[in-house]
Amino acid sequence: MLANLTAASSGLLFDAASTVSSGLLVGQIGDWMPSWATPIYAISVGLLLGAIVAAVFYGVLALLSFLPPLGTLASNPTRGSVVSLILGGGIGVLLCTRFAPSSEEYAQSLYLPLLIAGVILGYAIVYGMWYRTRQEWFDILGEGIVPYILSTLGVFALIGMLGTYYVTDPLQFVQSLRQVHVFSDGTVVTPLTVPGADASVGPDEAIFHPQKLDYDLRSMSELIIETNKTIMLGDGSSIAEFSRKPTRIDAGERMVYRYEDRDVPPLPADPSQLHIQNRELDPATVTFTITTVPKVPQATQAVAIGVVIFFLISALVAFRQAAPRVWALALSTAKNEMAQTLYLILLAIGIFGVVVFSIYPFNTLGDDIRMFKDSSVTLIMVLAMLQAVWSAGTSVSEEIEGRTALTVLSKPVSRRSFLLGKYAGIMMSIAVMFLIIGTVLLLLMSYKPIYDARETARALPAWQMGFEEIMSTIPVLGLYFMQTMSIAAIAVALATRLPLLSNLITCLVIYVIGNLTQPLVASARGENPLVGFVGNLIAIVVPNLNIFNVQSAMDSGNQVPWIYLAASFNYLVVFAVAIWMVAMLLFEDRDLA
Template structure:
């Protein structure tokens, strides 16, 4: 593992580059805000330094240090070139009319041959295609027969025909009529892994903007949220869950799963489950302490005697708990990604398999991100349910009910689809539960993610919408239950 340290460090370094770029963008935005409104800039610094984002800021600072220290031994020049080429790659389609019997008709294009994944040429006349003038009959790249497209991709046995940067191709129309020619090509940077760098930077910037935007747009809810999240993170339980989860994730690297080369899949599945369960347990415990105990201890009555409504109280508590849960996901999620990168190299050595390249480490590491997103959605749903229950019941019933909902939300679809589900009563109960309780099984595709199956963005979008709808319903229920609760 330590002999091939660069293999598993490179994906982590790329992730650090993305977070560093996001931090630089935030620094620029802060500088502009300071020039325009110094009071607002000072307030923004205070909100971040005294809020729940500080653990994430420390993590970003650590990753920025890694990005700088590891840069000399990393493919910095290749990554920089690939980042600069990102706006220039993609799919391009150009159509042109070539006059009859025209020789070396110039068609402007713009691509680098080595970045080309595939291209297609179609014409209703016979057309010869070259990369230089005067080579139509001596060195044609492609001969397009009328109405028969010419296709090339990286798996084709024929040569690409282009070399280096290409700004113009030349078309020779052999027909007696004008030719309608369409040239379609797709290019990709030589290091496609750098596409995640801007996404990471945008995530860092988006997280900070959402946090500050909530503070400025909904100050009443935000103030309660900040106090709740700070109180939650300051509790020993947060430190216990975070350190315990970190120790477990690191231990998973060295656990012999005896799966004959599939240990990486087991680590991803075990790691996702560990992060999600710890976050859910922390959310339920925090909701009970922050809401149920405050109601029983009359602290909520004191707080509501101030110009704070019951709606602001409940919504602020939920947002605050969700912020602390997000911190757990960010900290443990980043560590999980790092352990996966290490595990790829470690497992290859333990299994006497060929040494993998850093691209494989990166692919396995990034593939876990959709699982973390879906797990956070599940934690958000159960947090909303826990908040609603905490308005009426103490911790122990809250834990029992949330645990039952967690089990039913995962098992009901499987029960209905099994042979037992053919029973009319079981089928009715399954449909009833699926309507009332959240369909958590839709948020649990860990087996597919562990197996390396890509998760479409559309699926994440629909599950995100489902999460928002169910959280909204749960919070409406919480407001109804708390509206007439006697706090005295």
């Protein structure tokens, strides 16, 4: 009896201890989970927003495809391309007019990306209305790299939605999406006329006139008040009703309020309480220039992610429907390369390496996040470049040597389409690798500030810190993907003449020299003229890959501006076109028999 009682007591104590430890564990998760889940939720909202907009957009185009003139517009490839280019060019010009005004600095860097975006949208509209596109939507979503892309993004979005319970005010974030200014900068200019003061009374006794001005201090980022007469801003019609000191603005004065300066706003929190006193006899014209941002500023970046997803889907649709032969070659190449053992090994190494870097103590006295970011993106780029060069050797060199290319070219496929299809297929497989490993990196990047804080017994960071780390990593991934595209273009061009091993060595040399060219030229400036001449000559012949290298910015903790991605994209396009011309020269007279 006593033994049974003792055993029962021990069991109860064990259950109680388990319950307490479980409660502590849940409590600990509840402490740090909002800081991790909220950034993931914010990005997931952007992904879902882009998917919803794309679904609605192409749903409307599918309905328009039932109209015979529109549904058969792309049946003739020449007619479809001409209409797409005209429509896309018009859209591109409108985008440049809106988002790249000539008065702004570096606006010229946006012209080419916006024009290309317009052309993609033009092709997407014309071929989205094609009746065959309506019939082939399930095939589009289920072939090639599309399932891998949708699955990866879907898993990320699912993780974000599952963490909604721990998200800090998810409803406010969704409501902030409506406050994002997609086609404007959020600036509204409102002039108000205030009657002059009564000549029979002094300036201090002039009437405070109520004004109708729509604003919200919580979303106001900047306020500029200009007046041609001396005025006073108050929150009541008389001194007895004032709850704050009135603000005086002299004639010709320009008052500027910025939220980031943490100044006291000159306007009352309730717009209905705004009253203005004109201290002069003539009517006053008071101009309010109000710039607003969403109440949750991160909603703007979530919308930007949605726009990227929409254009990604549009690019895939336009590519598949407008260039079916090149798409078929690219699809075959991508599926073949992604099924290779090397691809799976590199993918596993990338995921494992990113996970290890996230918990590895770099002992940098507070800079572990930067080291984690730098090491991870560099690892992804190196693995992707290795896969790109290997794919160029196996899918181009070996097919030429094995006479497989002759069989492909005996069909109605030109050599130009053959090279474009091979390059597109290689980059599709590389894009999937970047996306999968990059997704793991972003999930861990959101947790890294929390992990470091827990390891050093510091206070848990706000969720905005994890979000900023994620958003500062995405541009770096984009730049390193562009650098991989450059090396892949060189590898495909060389693969028309060189075997795999020679191609690999040549690309390695070009990669090293390309990243050292700019520092060498800069260091030789003002020194030996011969050294400077040789450096400039190498810079012309070898691509300047240092443009895509932002390691110094990451080491200093500076975020890469998005405008820099546009400038780098311009260089990539020009370089890719030049390499493609060289590749055609090398491949045009290559004997395949």
